[in-house]
Amino acid sequence: MIVYGTRSKELSKEHLVDKCPNCGTHNSVDVYVFQKYAHVFWIPLFPMSKIGVSECSHCKQVVRSKEMSSTLKSNFEEIKSRVKTPIWTFSGLALIAIIITVGFISDKKKDERNAQWILTPQAGDFFEVRTDTRQYTLFKVDQVEGDSVFIRMSSYETNKISGLTDLKKKEFSEDVFGFAKSELQDMLGKGEIIDIERK
Numbered sequence: 001m002i003v004y005g006t007r008s009k010e011l012s013k014e015h016l017v018d019k020c021p022n023c024g025t026h027n028s029v030d031v032y033v034f035q036k037y038a039h040v041f042w043i044p045l046f047p048m049s050k051i052g053v054s055e056c057s058h059c060k061q062v063v064r065s066k067e068m069s070s071t072l073k074s075n076f077e078e079i080k081s082r083v084k085t086p087i088w089t090f091s092g093l094a095l096i097a098i099i100i101t102v103g104f105i106s107d108k109k110k111d112e113r114n115a116q117w118i119l120t121p122q123a124g125d126f127f128e129v130r131t132d133t134r135q136y137t138l139f140k141v142d143q144v145e146g147d148s149v150f151i152r153m154s155s156y157e158t159n160k161i162s163g164l165t166d167l168k169k170k171e172f173s174e175d176v177f178g179f180a181k182s183e184l185q186d187m188l189g190k191g192e193i194i195d196i197e198r199k
Ligand SMILES: [Zn+2]
Pocket: 020, 021, 022, 023, 024, 025, 028, 056, 057, 058, 059, 060, 061
């Protein structure tokens, strides 16, 4: 379950010299400015509008910004224009940007590592392979001799990448199939080999 919605935080409280529109008392009205923001799991995601209320300490009347009279409203607008949107209201967006960036960097590192490993395979390496029928299976490097890479193929396929972990423990072909390193490099380039795992 994802908890999300809007919250608000008091940014400013100012005392008005003008009289209260309800009871006519001078110097009795406070105006509050709140920052509304969207949150996910209470982490501020991005700022929304600024809202406010006025409160008279004499007659206790509370008026929300939407319902303010024009004088009160212009006072509120003036105060609001001086209150800056706090930067912390963008925390969630900043966090998402960081996660995406880190994801990009680690993907790039993985690509570089695979490009290197495909040309320097070692016995025991697993190649994760996407089949023509959109299934996933494993190649296990049995032996490397010069440019030739001898591979045992998993006897099983799975429809999810996450299922490949199980396949490592299951049986592989008795027969060994020879590939040239360039062939394997080609398969990696085409996305037929999607990842390499080395102990
Ligand atoms: Zn009042």
